[in-house]
Amino acid sequence: MSERLEDELLALLGPADFVRLVEAFGGERRYVPKRDDDTEIAQHLGPAAARKLASAFGGDTIAIPLARGYRAAHYRAAALNNRQIAKRLGISLNGVEKIFRRTAQRAAQRTAKPKPSRPPASQRGLFDPGSC
Structure with a gap:
């Protein structure tokens, strides 16, 4: 929400x-x-x-x-360093680093290619044409 x-x-x-x-x-x-x-x-x-x-x-x-994540990105775009961002957000320096780490992980997940779904080896020939 x-x-x-x-x-x-x-x-x-x-x-x-x-x-x-x-x-x-x-x-x-x-x-x-x-x-x-x-x-x-x-x-x-x-x-x-x-x-x-x-x-x-x-x-x-x-x-x-x-909106800490949005504000942190906004402040970084305004050339503030992590210490200044932490002070503005009212959190620790570790908290700021955690925000940026999470943001990078989410971005990587969004751009990652989905793995093709393959049936287990025991079922591979089950639905192949001519296997019955």
Whole structure:
């Protein structure tokens, strides 16, 4: 659920406003007012992004994700080192390294070629034409 909401918020707000949202409110449950007038969310995101959020989630309470993996990648793209990233995320240096290791493993799994399925050796001739 959280990953789906993370993707939805990212698509709705765009990268810059999404990062501002999760930096300010990540890990919290927040009520999103139907109107964006002078709310704490509007103060952090600006009126345009607050309107987008209100149009999609107005009247609902949402669990704003921490989005540590996304934020770590965002900060690395902004040329921050792992120590700076750890400080921004509020985690240890080992935690940052673990995030990037997991991200690399997931990327490798997505690009890996699936192994062709073969029947066990004892069944190989079972369905071959002319084997009966």
